[in-house]
Amino acid sequence: MGLERKIDQPFFKEVGEISRFTARFFREVTKPKQEWDEFINQCYWIGYKALTLVSITAFIMGLVLTIQSRPTLVEFGAAALLPSMVSVSLVREISPVITALICAGKIGSGIGAELGSMRVTEQIDAMEVSGTNPFKYLVVTRVLAATVMVPILSSLAIGISLYGGYLGTNIRGEVSWTLYVYQAYDALSYGDFLPSIIKTIFFGFAIGIVGCYKGYTSQKGTEGVGRSATTAVIVASLLVFILDLIAVQVVDILGLT
């Protein structure tokens, strides 16, 4: 009886529902007839929506992180380590997480609102009636697009934030671009890039799944659509942090540090 009551709680119910939704994704993704056109559309749309914001934020993060780290390093007489230290944190942590959070905000809410309004205006039912599998057409394409695009955006963010870091170093110091790149790349290894890319794949997948789940199962009425969009952002952001925590542990255990 105790267990039954626990399972009845909305949180566990939600987790169960999202798991079932994810399982359905894996069933449908392998079925024949992929919707390539819609997938390309979605990739383009995600890039278009998030590119500007991701670029600006990445640039500022690189710049600010460098400027703020300098005094501490100078105090320890380690100013020469600035490029290496900053680039490691930008590559490993800041660029992927910032990109994922921006995508959770823009892409997660966008998908949640779009599918939510299609649900309440019966457009999803209309697809079903016309013989097109709406899960395949709407959900599978969007989840795959997010899974592909978030790593790409994150890689871009890494590049831009490193450039921001270079400018930050150069405000006071006189480090040439070549020297900066040399120092940064010296500090970085595959062990930094690979886990960073891999975790953004999971971030993208989580953002896509949560946005689609919230929208696809939206409740009737306009406030239902609004709620889908906001909870998609909240749940996706939370998931990004949880996945990040797991990723750190996994990387640690595998000794990739």
Place this chain on the structure above:
Amino acid sequence: MESEDPIIQVSNLNKSFGENHVLRDFTLSLSKGENLVILGKSGSGKSVLIKCIIRLIEPDSGEIIVLGQDISDLDQDEMDQLRANVGFLFQSNALYDSMTVRQNLEFPLRRHWTKEERAEKAESAVIQALEDVGLGHTIDMMPIELSGGMRKRIALARTLILRPKIILYDEPTTGLDPITAREISDLMNSIQKKYNTAAIIISHDLNCIRMTGNRIIMLIEGRNYAEGTMDELMKNEDPKVKDFFE
């Protein structure tokens, strides 16, 4: 013999949402070429009924036979094939608002025509369907640019594009002004003549019912409460039936 068989036969259909028993042993049959009206209060389960027929909603029990096939026996693929023969006009129209009128009309063809067929005939099918509803000039417009009556027509054109044998209309004139409502009713009649379709029409618009319906079923308390022509039902003394014709 073949033509005597009803093309839709619903028997003892039950559907509840939790404690809310919407349909209780509901029964109806639709014959070839017939326009059957379902009349009932708001929230009485009319939409649930026709959504069960097209299997957007899974009933709890009962039998639904459409064009000779028991729909609970069909797998997804067979159901999709059957759906090509059954047009569904949503009360909200359900036009894809991110697509143009042309893309809206082409959408159902994706599943049912091959790529070659689409390349060859989609354009003319779209134009034909738009002309059937008198809106040829809207082909490149977005749904948001259209008036309520036009959207209803486009939605109807989209259901017509696969040339269904049966059309299910969910409150086709609700929310339209009386003149537009009459135009839509006229259109429903002309389509039935042109393509020889049968239809289930959900409506409480007495003008529309008078113009389009051959027979009326009153859906009250989840049951097929009374059945007959408009004139027969208007003579019915049952207070629950009388309510509708006052």
